[in-house]
Amino acid sequence: MTQRNVINASVTPKGSLETLSQREVQQLSEVGSGSTHKLFRQCALAILNTGTRIDNAKTILEAYEDFEVRILQQDRGVRLELFNAPADAFVDGEMIASTREMLFSALRDIVYTESELSSARIDLSTSQGITDYVFHLLRNARTLRPGIEPNMVVCWGGHSISTEEYKYSKRVGHELGLRSLDVCTGCGPGVMKGPMKGATIAHAKQRRVGSRYLGLTEPGIIAAEAPNPIVNELVILPDIEKRLEAFVRVGHGIIIFPGGVGTAEEFLYLLGILLHPANREVPFPVILTGPSDAADYLQQLHDFVGATLGEEAQKRYQIVFNDPTEVARQMTEGLREVRRFRRERNDAFHFNWLLKIEEGFQRPFDPTHEAMASLPLRRDLPPHELAANLRRAFSGIVAGNVKDKGIRRIEQYGRYEIHGDTAIMQPLDKLLQAFVEQHRMKLPGGVPYTPCYRVVS
């Protein structure tokens, strides 16, 4: 067993406005029993690991088995008592400010998510109700800031990428920052950190205060992708679908950097929405980019989209090879269009109400072998439906690769079978092969990759 440095500490929110009622404190304090407390403990541990390189949730949870957190009410507000907390979160015995802030963000979101669910105002059975729920969660986290012109750029891509790709994402972030744009990511390492770091330096050069480094995460992923310490707004959405919806409702444009099958899943989610007839006229700048080294990857992804969803789909995004300045310029131009459109339609700058997201995208997909095998992957489907199904296929592969439940299913029933038109199956197979060759199919522990699926055309 590895040596871990741990520390006991008591922290209070500095300058934060979080207050809790006695009932809320009690609910969070029920150590052992309450699921709320368990959830908070798990998120807290992930946040305290910020900055370390372990990206395996299980490993972290096991390494700090005796970690505990207690919530107390006191004269000046809420206080957290931490026991056996990772020492890396502290400098000379004092907790790093960003870590402390994130702990209280987690507290805020977990308390609110719970109580909001019990509210009659939320009707999760309808698409509109789910969108309202996402809105309420973001509003409670003070993420929605009316009056600010569209400038929130979402960066998607792998959390485990090459040094070249990481540096490139920093350079893009720097160019975004020079143009006074804010950055939103999934809040872990890799592409989720690079653009924020580049933007921080650029914002300092531009003497910009109040810059936003927004991290959107969810309890299932926070341990594996601990928020990087530059994130200065952390929001924990309750699940992956809410998180994806938050990205596209709160972001004004999206940049897609190289990544693995998870990034492909996100890309298809986005294309599925943008290809929906109702969204035809909604401007939404999307840029696919990477350094010279990643040119092949970008081309393969682009070709795959062309081969499966067609040219119309390719028109919804731009590819920029190895040119951070050009990426930032095109994004700036795209955002101008977003502003013009929202003003014209009187849509809020801070929340993309007009974007139609079908219920299929809002509900979790459970990748049973049966569900995977019966995914309709046919050229005669409307492109947005085909995109939705392809996204489900990728989602299943991610589960088969790294998620507990998925791995067990593969162990029990063998590989997933994915069926469909040859015109789709061939490009899909080719793309997945390329991912494997480029080492973009990462498994925990560095085990060589064995596909969890079989493409059947």
Add this chain to the structure above:
Amino acid sequence: MTQRNVINASVTPKGSLETLSQREVQQLSEVGSGSTHKLFRQCALAILNTGTRIDNAKTILEAYEDFEVRILQQDRGVRLELFNAPADAFVDGEMIASTREMLFSALRDIVYTESELSSARIDLSTSQGITDYVFHLLRNARTLRPGIEPNMVVCWGGHSISTEEYKYSKRVGHELGLRSLDVCTGCGPGVMKGPMKGATIAHAKQRRVGSRYLGLTEPGIIAAEAPNPIVNELVILPDIEKRLEAFVRVGHGIIIFPGGVGTAEEFLYLLGILLHPANREVPFPVILTGPSDAADYLQQLHDFVGATLGEEAQKRYQIVFNDPTEVARQMTEGLREVRRFRRERNDAFHFNWLLKIEEGFQRPFDPTHEAMASLPLRRDLPPHELAANLRRAFSGIVAGNVKDKGIRRIEQYGRYEIHGDTAIMQPLDKLLQAFVEQHRMKLPGGVPYTPCYRVVS
């Protein structure tokens, strides 16, 4: 009919953080039908009358019958469209900033109050649930600021007082302000304005920024006591009992200035709580004060408390005759004690959780003739129960004097009869007589006062 200057205008929240979901906008927009919209229209009209001297809700509502307000979503957030709004709320065509701010505070509170009521987390059937509700409303209004040492002084007293008394309240506010204390009132004119005005000047002298002038009101009273424009935090609680609970939970000390039977009601509400055995050790500075002219009034009130609730009750407050500096000094000292106590007990500075408020104080009292006649006003009751009943008696008289329903009851069934021990009935009668003689029983329209009650011992 009087000439009214009206104006049409479109206002947006400047620097405010209010955002609404589409559903909330819709709910508020249902002109004519929805009670939420009606409530908002009524509060908006009261706020737009800020600064005028009309204190009759009915008169205002009638004078601006064709006033209308519409809520719109737009790119930069929420926008209000006002039609036939009182011109006094504008300077050269632009709405006064404090008025605009209060409009959006009203919007915030009405939306939240509604949706919170529908939430399963709120259980209004228990005392604890009601307190939680008050907490949630205040938290949502960002009134609870953790980390600030106890410095919120509530000022109670008449909204229609003599010039001498008004000036005195300003001088007290000035001394409070010099000591960097904040002021909370019921947010109308008179004593609700004087201390805030005095404090504003003193805070300017002390170069204090971020001073708080907190106004707590409720829909039933806001029209009659329109918020004075110095109020920079307006919270609209749903009813009178929630408002009173908010005062004692959020205020750290209370100053009681001369007023009418309503002020007496508030004073008895406070004494009823402080005399509860559970609150015996809770420090809560209460100061009864007024200018030389009001010395008789103060003495009569003090004597009444002595005669009915006894010496123990008199010990829970101090009387200061005509000495603003002394009032401020004693309050400062009392607040030090509050701070010490809360720190010791780990109670929040921003919300007085430890104060026990019995359900009887949290529920409305409906002053039917039967209820009034059967109020137990006996010396053998525990003082805090007697105080509660005396508070109900005063509450009934207020209703009989000025509230629609109460007036109609008196017209139909004659005066209320109040029964009780002679030792209580005599002082009560004497006090009420004094109020009449001192013209503290105000009726709308300046009609000479005819008592709506008869004291029977």
Add this chain to the structure above:
Amino acid sequence: MTQRNVINASVTPKGSLETLSQREVQQLSEVGSGSTHKLFRQCALAILNTGTRIDNAKTILEAYEDFEVRILQQDRGVRLELFNAPADAFVDGEMIASTREMLFSALRDIVYTESELSSARIDLSTSQGITDYVFHLLRNARTLRPGIEPNMVVCWGGHSISTEEYKYSKRVGHELGLRSLDVCTGCGPGVMKGPMKGATIAHAKQRRVGSRYLGLTEPGIIAAEAPNPIVNELVILPDIEKRLEAFVRVGHGIIIFPGGVGTAEEFLYLLGILLHPANREVPFPVILTGPSDAADYLQQLHDFVGATLGEEAQKRYQIVFNDPTEVARQMTEGLREVRRFRRERNDAFHFNWLLKIEEGFQRPFDPTHEAMASLPLRRDLPPHELAANLRRAFSGIVAGNVKDKGIRRIEQYGRYEIHGDTAIMQPLDKLLQAFVEQHRMKLPGGVPYTPCYRVVS
């Protein structure tokens, strides 16, 4: 002798940026010998009397004969040690923040004025050099804020006026404040305080932060007109002429309220400048105003200007009788013109470089009997020269009334004789008579007024 409460205290500048070199500290510390220290002690004493009603410099200086102040260097900056300081400047033993701020403003200005005088960059022998000097003094005091649109309204008028006039000046200040205008005065009581107080309340209503209440004074007058505590920028100019130049260079418009012969002197100073041919096209809003009670006074002043300087002079200002809103509206309109003009000519918003001020206005006038007797007061002079001479005449009368040197001269040589054309002498005599009748010729100690002059036509 009256009982005086005194206090010893040690104060440091909170949040202020004043730093001193060791040499500067030494220079200020030479108690007894150095004139710099004497000057500072005198100003400090005046500032500590802020808020008291004594307006007689001599009385104050005598009352606090044993007052002393020492300047010390310490780790966190400069510290002042005060001995036997007036207790009114403190609240519960702590100095009022505005008083503390002003003490350090005085320190700053006195140190800078001294050292600047010794600088070769300042050439006081030329008109341009004097203007540069005024500019440097104001810049060092951080009074010149580039980038702010013209909104600084100077209010001139008596420091000892009727309650009616004081209230009126408050109402005008309130209307100015509602229109987000800043206020500059001579920083004492009366008209120097009223508009600031009114504006403070209005700025609070408009949620305006960073409002400026600029007080311009000079060592010779600060003791008699102690800065009122609302002043949040205090600048001590070295003498009366620099102070007057500062008013017209830094103010964007001027309102003249009722006052005595000193106010008349200021009014003529202003007219003398505005009537100069070089300033013909320079817009400069000037409004003469007062309450109903002061209508006679305003009319007399207006008639006097008409009779002596002619219609052209009357066109350089407007009279508004008893209408604060109208005053504020006209001022706002005038300021728009100022902005347009400065933008067109590329003149700074923060300093009126284009205004021509002749050397005659920049140099002190020494009112000997000979100088007074030989003032040319002839209708055939150009109006701006006649205005300059009339200003000198008023200046002499002020000296003869209240200044040490002037009083002694009158005692020794009898009344001043003022000669001139009958067409000027008659209106002058009439105006001065009116001042006497309206009790606008105030003498220290309330002694009945005996004229110190004789008008000879």
Add this chain to the structure above:
Amino acid sequence: MTQRNVINASVTPKGSLETLSQREVQQLSEVGSGSTHKLFRQCALAILNTGTRIDNAKTILEAYEDFEVRILQQDRGVRLELFNAPADAFVDGEMIASTREMLFSALRDIVYTESELSSARIDLSTSQGITDYVFHLLRNARTLRPGIEPNMVVCWGGHSISTEEYKYSKRVGHELGLRSLDVCTGCGPGVMKGPMKGATIAHAKQRRVGSRYLGLTEPGIIAAEAPNPIVNELVILPDIEKRLEAFVRVGHGIIIFPGGVGTAEEFLYLLGILLHPANREVPFPVILTGPSDAADYLQQLHDFVGATLGEEAQKRYQIVFNDPTEVARQMTEGLREVRRFRRERNDAFHFNWLLKIEEGFQRPFDPTHEAMASLPLRRDLPPHELAANLRRAFSGIVAGNVKDKGIRRIEQYGRYEIHGDTAIMQPLDKLLQAFVEQHRMKLPGGVPYTPCYRVVS
């Protein structure tokens, strides 16, 4: 000739407080003639080259021969008109905020330095007078902030170092930043940038606002070491001696990273001062540090100090090999001592008045062959005098290596001869040899190094 992108632009200070008098504008505008204008043009050009990699002043000046800058007065303040300015200073046509800020800092310092020199208050003939001058320059630049506890860490070292050394300096800066320390450097690239960049990220993690990245430079060096864009306070001192004095008076501790002969010169300057008997008790944390690769270098420098100035000298600093955290910890501890000492002695936190700097260190050393040859380098000198002379020897070598005048002298008269005790000459020779071997003797254009001196023992 290389292709240069140039741009014409007009810039105004955003949020800055710089104002100029008409005379000052005129003085700066005299293109061609005035030396003030020439100086400003040169500094402006250097600042506009921020971020480029050219570190040769002459090259820059020649590359942008047709660059011009004009100063204009306008309504909202000062405006600069730039012609043929380097395009790299702009993003999409708009000047980067930090560059704009620095341009106006340069303007401020050049105007003030000139006018201050003409002031009688400055007596440059005395040591105290020179210190006062430095104080005034820093105060005018608002660099002296009273009330802040000692936390300004000066980082000295080469501007042209290895990647390893650069990365190390970033890591040290990161650790300093985590401990909320500010950074001051000579404001160019290399060691002057690394610590600031590291601190920027760490300050973001610690949510620290108002962090200071202070750059102290002088006109002779600014072109070669253009301010890096993180510098958010730029001060241009008039010459190298004032700049060195500014470093030790305003910095609370100093970290010395690897560098060349210039860094050695600075180190000896510092030791010379700290070894002065009058400074024996003045605490001043000095840390010599570098990455593993630089261990030899550090050891050589340390040995040289031991061999020439003795153990006493070695006790005035600490060596830390390759341990950023340890560096930051020791510095934090050292600063605590500084605070304690200054508080005890009532010395300002913001300016180290108590440090004795002999006139010899305040006056330029002109390295003629004669002066170099007659430098007394004997063991029997008091260590602080020997340090002063060694510093002069290094200063001469720097001049002979890279400065115009020095190079010409070497061309004309051959190498400098440096005489002294063998016990000093041998270590000196050895150290210089090591510098050559480690390529720390950089010449413009990468020419191989030929020594400009000869050590004669």
